[in-house]
Amino acid sequence: MKILHICNDYLGSKVHKSLYEEIDSYDVSQVVFVPFRKGQDIARNRVTFQAKDSFVVFSKQIKLYHRFFFRLKIKMLLKSFYEQVNTTRVDAIFATTLFSDGSIALDIHKKTGIPYIVAVRSTDIDVFMRFRPDLNNLCLDILNHAKYVIFISDSLKFKFFKRINNQHRLQIEQKSKIIYNGISKEFLANLEQKKNNIKPWKIIYVGSLIRRKNVMRLMDSVVKISNKGKNIQLNIYGKGGGLENDVVDYSKKYPTIIRYFGSIDNQMDLIKKLRENHVFAMPSYRETFGLVYIEALSQGLPIIYAVNESVDKMIDGVGESCDPFSITSIENAIQRILDNYDSYDLLKIDFGVFSWKNIAFRYIDIFQKTISTTNEN
Numbered sequence: 001m002k003i004l005h006i007c008n009d010y011l012g013s014k015v016h017k018s019l020y021e022e023i024d025s026y027d028v029s030q031v032v033f034v035p036f037r038k039g040q041d042i043a044r045n046r047v048t049f050q051a052k053d054s055f056v057v058f059s060k061q062i063k064l065y066h067r068f069f070f071r072l073k074i075k076m077l078l079k080s081f082y083e084q085v086n087t088t089r090v091d092a093i094f095a096t097t098l099f100s101d102g103s104i105a106l107d108i109h110k111k112t113g114i115p116y117i118v119a120v121r122s123t124d125i126d127v128f129m130r131f132r133p134d135l136n137n138l139c140l141d142i143l144n145h146a147k148y149v150i151f152i153s154d155s156l157k158f159k160f161f162k163r164i165n166n167q168h169r170l171q172i173e174q175k176s177k178i179i180y181n182g183i184s185k186e187f188l189a190n191l192e193q194k195k196n197n198i199k200p201w202k203i204i205y206v207g208s209l210i211r212r213k214n215v216m217r218l219m220d221s222v223v224k225i226s227n228k229g230k231n232i233q234l235n236i237y238g239k240g241g242g243l244e245n246d247v248v249d250y251s252k253k254y255p256t257i258i259r260y261f262g263s264i265d266n267q268m269d270l271i272k273k274l275r276e277n278h279v280f281a282m283p284s285y286r287e288t289f290g291l292v293y294i295e296a297l298s299q300g301l302p303i304i305y306a307v308n309e310s311v312d313k314m315i316d317g318v319g320e321s322c323d324p325f326s327i328t329s330i331e332n333a334i335q336r337i338l339d340n341y342d343s344y345d346l347l348k349i350d351f352g353v354f355s356w357k358n359i360a361f362r363y364i365d366i367f368q369k370t371i372s373t374t375n376e377n
Helices: 014-025 070-084 102-111 122-131 133-145 152-163 166-174 185-190 215-227 244-253 267-275 291-298 327-339 354-377
Strands: 002-006 028-038 054-060 094-095 116-120 149-151 175-178 202-206 233-237 259-261 279-281 303-306 318-323
Touching: 002 070, 002 102, 014 028, 014 054, 014 354, 028 070, 028 116, 028 122, 054 070, 070 102, 094 102, 094 354, 102 116, 102 133, 102 215, 116 133, 116 354, 122 133, 122 152, 149 152, 149 354, 152 166, 152 175, 166 175, 185 267, 185 291, 202 215, 202 267, 202 291, 215 233, 215 244, 215 327, 233 267, 244 259, 267 291, 279 327, 291 303, 303 327, 318 327
Parallel strands: 002 028, 002 094, 028 054, 094 116, 116 149, 149 175, 202 233, 202 279, 233 259, 279 303, 303 318
Antiparallel strands: none
């Protein structure tokens, strides 16, 4: 079996590397086609394949104007793809995003008959489906020709079907699957139970310092709680993203409440820091999944997250949701989790669901079904 991955974010996220390495361990051949942007490091997230005929290939460079001219971008990427990749031995295609990758998969499918599955991510819903109604027909064409539609989280599926017309809903629902992303083996090998019978006061944030991760509102919320006489401390780990200077300045203004430590690059160091805290908080919006929520849960920390985003609707009773655009809502979520700390049941979580080995097996099963049903037809 040979799988073609079309992966728009291969260089930006480690989840694809983790998945491809585990699929490789099952001796499945893989070709990864990566749309390439200026300034990206092609050595990042490099996979050393063991299976025969597996490799990564990069497109010609995407230009800045392609951001505004979607169809021109896809036309360029398709030309680059056909110049570099021989599809004669490819059995199935996995498009990792609905619009940018799905458009390429659809064209290949129509030219070659190779079946494909497509994943839906946050950008597909919150950007393309919201702001590009001119691409609605293309979206439906991609969905209708896909053998399976993969959602990375329950909340994404919920948000997606709110935007799908009832006329198309049933057909898409029948071939929809939810497959979560995984966490690293270090976390699964070092699970920690929640700290009970304590007075929680240390909150930890781990993530890049970009606007949608919402660290500024989180800091405001923690300061408001502290001003009401609550013993509370927010420990921030992360860097870059445009808000780093703002976070540094804020932490200097409230040094006993907000503490900024920079990034954590080592998994075991992250495990140690998570265990030193009591609650994990990241009220981010437009979040596809958020591995760090599961990593925090694996170390015994209940979580604070945005309603209808990321891990919402995935596991009940492990934290508190909030409106990410309301400081008061975030403040109330923190207060609830501090007041009811012992009530969150983290022992019920099956962390095997977040094992990359198990996740890769599920994808391989879907690839096999995709291929077999196509051959039957």
